[in-house]
Amino acid sequence: xxxxxxxxxxxxxxxxxxxxxxxxxxxxxxxxxxxxxxxxxxxxxxxxxxxxxxxxxxxxxxxxxxxxxxxxxxxxxxxxxxxxxxxxxxxxxxxxxxxxxxxxxxxxxxxxxxxxxxxxxxxxxxxxxxxxxxxxxxxxxxxxxxxxxxxxxxxxxxxxxxxxxxxxxxxxxxxxxxxxxxxxxxxxxxxxxxxxxxxxxxxxxxxxxxxxxxxxxxxxxxxxxxxxxxxxxxxxxxxxxxxxxxxxxxxxxxxxxxxxxxxxxxxxxxxxxxxxxxxxxxxxxxxxxxxxxxxxxxxxxxxxxxxxxxxxxxxxxxxxxxxxxxxxxxxxxx
Ligand code: AMP
Numbered sequence: 001x002x003x004x005x006x007x008x009x010x011x012x013x014x015x016x017x018x019x020x021x022x023x024x025x026x027x028x029x030x031x032x033x034x035x036x037x038x039x040x041x042x043x044x045x046x047x048x049x050x051x052x053x054x055x056x057x058x059x060x061x062x063x064x065x066x067x068x069x070x071x072x073x074x075x076x077x078x079x080x081x082x083x084x085x086x087x088x089x090x091x092x093x094x095x096x097x098x099x100x101x102x103x104x105x106x107x108x109x110x111x112x113x114x115x116x117x118x119x120x121x122x123x124x125x126x127x128x129x130x131x132x133x134x135x136x137x138x139x140x141x142x143x144x145x146x147x148x149x150x151x152x153x154x155x156x157x158x159x160x161x162x163x164x165x166x167x168x169x170x171x172x173x174x175x176x177x178x179x180x181x182x183x184x185x186x187x188x189x190x191x192x193x194x195x196x197x198x199x200x201x202x203x204x205x206x207x208x209x210x211x212x213x214x215x216x217x218x219x220x221x222x223x224x225x226x227x228x229x230x231x232x233x234x235x236x237x238x239x240x241x242x243x244x245x246x247x248x249x250x251x252x253x254x255x256x257x258x259x260x261x262x263x264x265x266x267x268x269x270x271x272x273x274x275x276x277x278x279x280x281x282x283x284x285x286x287x288x289x290x291x292x293x294x295x296x297x298x299x300x301x302x303x304x305x306x307x308x309x310x311x312x313x314x315x316x317x318x319x320x321x322x323x324x325x326x327x328x329x330x331x332x333x334x
Contacts, residue, residue: 010035011292012070012092014084016043016052019076019272022280022334024049026288032296037066045076057084067091074250074295078104078270079151095295096250100270103246107149107180110268117245119238120264122257123183133171136181137161143184146170148177156216160184185264187257191225194276195239196251196290196300203243204290204303205236206283209311211255211275221275221311223282227258234263242268251276251291274313281332282309 011027013020016038024034024045035051036043046052051069055062057080067073067088074095085101088094103113111121125136127146137144142165148157159170161181171179190213195205210225211218225232239254242265253273257264272287279286285293285301293300312318314325314333325333 008033009071009296010050010069011296012037012066012073012088013045013049013076014038014057014073014080015076016040016045016049017076018044019274020045021048022277022288023074023076023272023291026286026292029289030292030296030298032292035066035070037063057081060087063087064091072295074271074291075101076271096248096252096270097246100246100248100252104268104270105150107147107152107267108178111180113245114242114265114268117241119241120262122185122264122266124180127171127179127181130168130171133167133179133181137167140181140183145182145184146174146179147182148174148179150177158216185257185259187259187264189225189227189258190255190266191227191235191258192221192253192255192273192275193235193239194251194253194273194279194287195236195243196287196294196303197243197248198294198300199249199297200299201244202300203240204300205239206276206279206287206303207305208232208235208256209275209278217315218274218313219315220313221278221309223278223305223309223311228261231258231261231263238263238265246270250294251287275311277313277334278309278311279303279305280334282307 010033012035014037016036021044025048027034033050036045036049037053039056041054053066063084068091073088073092104110108126111124114121127133127136142163144161146159190211191208193205193208197203208225209221209223212220251272253269255266272291276287282305290300
């Protein structure tokens with residue numbers, strides 16, 4: 001899509017959850033319309049977008065009409081069925097590109113890609129049978145994590161193993177899905193870098209945030225992360241390397257472990273990221289606007305952080321404290 005703010009162009013967004021909603025708001029701020037595609041009626045993003053299509057990702061007619069109605073397509077989650085993208089791509093560009101999606105949809109291809117560009121990951125072995133799991137444990141050790149190669153999120157689709165684990169039961173509970181066995185990293189910290197790359201190859205990365213998870217779900221992000229300057233710079237360089245290697249356009253989230261002053265890449269998310277919500281109040285231009293700018297051919301904005309930030313993810317009953325949250329000084333609720 002050529003940069004052109006004058007004609008009220010429309011951004012198609014696959015997925016209408018929280019991230020799609022925040023993308024829609026940013027699109028609107030820059031004068032773009034948005035069209036949400038989501039199987040669920042009344043999805044969060046539909047409240048703040050111009051158009052919504054409620055249809056499944058298998059509905060070729062709905063996908064075709066959606067693609068014809070927009071100037072560019074992006075997405076808020078990475079597990080979009082390939083055939084939906086095949087249909088859309090006949091009519092309009094999809095950013096971030098298919099390579100980024102293919103790489104990150106499968107933990108095996110993701111780790112191989114990272115290793116191939118010279119980045120450290122946890123040791124891993126592909127596991128598709130009971131026998132392979134036993135061999136993998138011999139290689140990696142019993143302190144490890146078994147993860148499904150696809151469709152895992154927020155700690156779902158993974159199990160921690162130790163010397164007492166009944167392997168047959170564990171593998172059965174994964175119902176024969178292809179997995180990887182990963183060595184357990186006894187990390188000092190978890191951090192993430194949110195970066196963006198535009199259509200001319202310019203890159204802008206936010207300061208690394210330190211992430212604290214509870215039960216596999218992100219609870220808190222603290223910025224700046226409590227890491228030294230060298231680690232912070234290295235994490236940003238790693239993110240730039242990933243963005244360039246994927247010829248990426250848009251915002252990306254890169255999750256890393258810090259261990260003994262070294263960085264290990266855990267995961268990449270080819271989209272705006274929930275550990276980057278803090279940029280909405282802590283930076284001049286947030287991750288959502290960077291994404292909209294990148295996919296519409298506009299230059300990236302100033303991602304400088306003007307404040308230290310603590311971002312807390314509100315889960316379940318947390319919202320019962322809304323009044324207190326709304327009254328808190330120096331706080332914003334999304
Ligand atoms: P993931 O879905 O890969 O992001 O994993 C969810 C969470 O599990 C991560 O944020 C870590 O807290 C933890 N985790 C994942 N992989 C490992 C590993 N190899 N070693 C230690 N902890 C891990």
